[in-house]
Amino acid sequence: MPPPPSLRKEPVAVSSVLGRRLLQSLVTLLVSVLLVFFMFSVIPGSFADAIGGEKRAVSAEVKEKLRTELHLDEPLPERFVHYLSDLSQGDLGKSFAMRRPVLDILLERLVASMRLAVAAIGFAVVVGVPMGFLAAARKGTWVDAAVMMLAISGLSIPGFWFGLLAMYLFALELRWLPTIGYGHGDLSHLVLPAMTLGIAPLALIARTTRAAVLQVLGEDYIRTARSKGASERRVVLRHMARNAFVLILTTIGLQFGSMLGGSVIVENLFSWPGIGALLTQAVAQRDIPLVQGCVLLIIVFFLVINTLVDLAYIAIDPRIRYS
Amino acid sequence: MSAPNPILAVEHLSIAVDTAGGLLAVEDVSFDIRAGEVFGMVGESGCGKSLCALAIAGLLRPPVHVTGGAVRFDGQDILRMPSRQFRHLRGGKIAMIFQEPMTALNPLMTIGDQIGEMFVLHEGLGKAEARRKAIGALERVQVPSPKRRISDYPHQLSGGMRQRVMIAIALACRPSLLIADEPTTALDVTIQAEITELILELCRAQGTAVLMISHDLGHVAEISNRVAVMYAGRIAEVQTGQAVFQSPRHPYTSALVASMPQPGRRLAEGRHSLVEIRGVVPPLGQRREGCQFAPRCPRSDAACKAAVPPFTALQAGGKVSCFHHV
Numbered sequence A: 001m002p003p004p005p006s007l008r009k010e011p012v013a014v015s016s017v018l019g020r021r022l023l024q025s026l027v028t029l030l031v032s033v034l035l036v037f038f039m040f041s042v043i044p045g046s047f048a049d050a051i052g053g054e055k056r057a058v059s060a061e062v063k064e065k066l067r068t069e070l071h072l073d074e075p076l077p078e079r080f081v082h083y084l085s086d087l088s089q090g091d092l093g094k095s096f097a098m099r100r101p102v103l104d105i106l107l108e109r110l111v112a113s114m115r116l117a118v119a120a121i122g123f124a125v126v127v128g129v130p131m132g133f134l135a136a137a138r139k140g141t142w143v144d145a146a147v148m149m150l151a152i153s154g155l156s157i158p159g160f161w162f163g164l165l166a167m168y169l170f171a172l173e174l175r176w177l178p179t180i181g182y183g184h185g186d187l188s189h190l191v192l193p194a195m196t197l198g199i200a201p202l203a204l205i206a207r208t209t210r211a212a213v214l215q216v217l218g219e220d221y222i223r224t225a226r227s228k229g230a231s232e233r234r235v236v237l238r239h240m241a242r243n244a245f246v247l248i249l250t251t252i253g254l255q256f257g258s259m260l261g262g263s264v265i266v267e268n269l270f271s272w273p274g275i276g277a278l279l280t281q282a283v284a285q286r287d288i289p290l291v292q293g294c295v296l297l298i299i300v301f302f303l304v305i306n307t308l309v310d311l312a313y314i315a316i317d318p319r320i321r322y323s
Numbered sequence B: 001m002s003a004p005n006p007i008l009a010v011e012h013l014s015i016a017v018d019t020a021g022g023l024l025a026v027e028d029v030s031f032d033i034r035a036g037e038v039f040g041m042v043g044e045s046g047c048g049k050s051l052c053a054l055a056i057a058g059l060l061r062p063p064v065h066v067t068g069g070a071v072r073f074d075g076q077d078i079l080r081m082p083s084r085q086f087r088h089l090r091g092g093k094i095a096m097i098f099q100e101p102m103t104a105l106n107p108l109m110t111i112g113d114q115i116g117e118m119f120v121l122h123e124g125l126g127k128a129e130a131r132r133k134a135i136g137a138l139e140r141v142q143v144p145s146p147k148r149r150i151s152d153y154p155h156q157l158s159g160g161m162r163q164r165v166m167i168a169i170a171l172a173c174r175p176s177l178l179i180a181d182e183p184t185t186a187l188d189v190t191i192q193a194e195i196t197e198l199i200l201e202l203c204r205a206q207g208t209a210v211l212m213i214s215h216d217l218g219h220v221a222e223i224s225n226r227v228a229v230m231y232a233g234r235i236a237e238v239q240t241g242q243a244v245f246q247s248p249r250h251p252y253t254s255a256l257v258a259s260m261p262q263p264g265r266r267l268a269e270g271r272h273s274l275v276e277i278r279g280v281v282p283p284l285g286q287r288r289e290g291c292q293f294a295p296r297c298p299r300s301d302a303a304c305k306a307a308v309p310p311f312t313a314l315q316a317g318g319k320v321s322c323f324h325h326v
Helices: A014-042 A060-069 A076-088 A102-137 A142-156 A159-173 A187-217 A220-227 A232-257 A259-269 A275-284 A288-316 B049-056 B083-089 B111-123 B127-140 B159-171 B189-206 B217-223 B241-246 B251-258 B302-306
Strands: B006-017 B023-034 B038-042 B064-073 B094-097 B177-181 B209-214 B226-231 B234-240 B311-313 B319-321
Touching: A014 A076, A014 A288, A102 A142, A102 A187, A102 A232, A102 A259, A102 A275, A102 A288, A142 A187, A159 A187, A159 A259, A187 A232, A187 A259, A220 A232, A220 B159, A232 A259, A232 A288, A259 A275, A259 A288, A275 A288, B006 B049, B006 B209, B023 B049, B023 B064, B023 B209, B023 B234, B038 B049, B038 B217, B049 B064, B049 B177, B049 B209, B094 B159, B111 B127, B111 B159, B127 B159, B159 B189, B177 B189, B189 B209, B189 B217, B209 B217, B217 B226, B217 B241, B217 B251, B226 B241, B226 B251, B234 B241, B234 B251
Parallel strands: B038 B209, B038 B226, B094 B177, B177 B209
Antiparallel strands: B006 B023, B006 B064, B226 B234, B234 B319, B311 B319
16 A cells, blocks of 8 residues: 655755755855955055056056056946856956956966865865764773864964975975975975865864764664664764764865865965965956956855755755655 | 573663762662563663663663673673674664664664664675565564565654664564563554554564563553562562552552552542652662662651662562562
8 A cells, every 4th residue: 555645755856956056056156246346346456556566657648548448447337237248158357467368267277276175175084084083982082182182273273374384394394395386286296285275174074073973973873773783893884974974074065165265375375376376466466357257266166066065965865855 | 589491680780870979870680581571661760771771782881881790691691791792692682672763763774774784784694685574574563565665764754663663673583582662652642552562462473572661650560471660770679560550569669550540530539639659769879878769658767768678579479679568
């Protein structure tokens, strides 16, 4: 006898989740574009002012010519409407300073930034998760205390300070790794920046993992698993790990998602040719289209990662799949 | 008073909670369960009945642990057994059902996998074979359309259905002893009897002894061959299910029976409230010398406050721990 249809829940379609996400993302994007655009119209100085810098005076005539050329003399709302209509056609505009399409510049820089972000989150997960796990397994012992001390240090030490110390130790003293630069994309150049960018997420992930493991180990179904005669190893691998991972996944996703934006300091410190370094440069030059492009990319990256996390949840957790 | 072939013998079991002082939660508990018997254990929350159950199943976790006594299962001292060997018994020969069906199942595993795990662990079956047998197990606990339900996740089932799944898991490998720790307390009243009946019927059919733990004396007395009444970490008395209800010998048990509501009695006796036992159960950490029930007991005297009363064997079988038993 089949149960009444109302009692059986059908799985949520992935497409509907994606659709809802997309809509939310569009709103987020629109608001942030608006914010960035008007913020840059409020802060003092324009590209025309910044081009000369302090040393070289640029004549008023040249400035005026530039302003007209870059449409900086048009009213703000008009510029915004232009920008939006270009944007809707996939045109991010041209960089004032480089005189090239913003999209091309971003794509060139994206590879370096992605390598850094992936390496950093990889480092944070591969080290942070086992650390948190170890702390939970040895709860209340000196191991637990030591891991949590390290985690708090990792969270509270500023990234650039950690980077400088690491640079001093591994590059200058031990001479194991290069100090700065991208090299030719070799791994040795990636190590220090990735560690510096990953240290705070690592600490947070270690703490979250510890809490998640302890929470799940206290659940009734873990006791049930033990009552079945499962070995401790099986209890941990088959019953605890997946449930704990559900709790950690959000943290990992959020940390990864904010990495492009968080890389500004690290990329500058290590002269890493990524989006973060590009953004600082663009801001200094008041290169509005380029700043807009960088910010957009950082936001899109965050939204994409979050959507992926949502999809991962649907794959892992049946309670979400059927709710 | 040990009858032939007890499947389980608990001897002077003591359990403590590790705190600054080290609190004894269960003291000197002894009883045995015969093969195929239904043995009830009653007491208020905090009296130590669940701790006894967890100790027998080897599931106590720090800071709670056994501090003395022995638990013999089929003659073997299981508390001193190597953990690997004990693990084999647990689930296989000694199974357990818990109070909360809503949280006792793994939310990320299908119920088929959760039942099947028993066959994988104890019979060494492969996944497909285990699944096939899981369908059979689900059928035995009368879950409708088991072939489809097998792929469901716990959150798709009602509380009663989940408890049926728990029963299917516990009885999958035909254990000799089932420990049921308040298996119906969290369920709707309408399905409580159904679930109890299911447990008893399946256990009777396969010769499984049951340790039925409950806070409901009437319920346990009705379904058990024998009943142990616990109060504040100790056994007050052990009698047959019928005797414990009809002629309780410990003042605590008789007070319990007297306090059970009976339709119409209050009006007939002209009372305005239900009968109650005055005073409260001493909280763990505030227990005293002598009989724990003494402060609330109408029969208590100086002797009760000085020493714990030893057990007196009753003529009709059973035992009672009271200087002035009824």
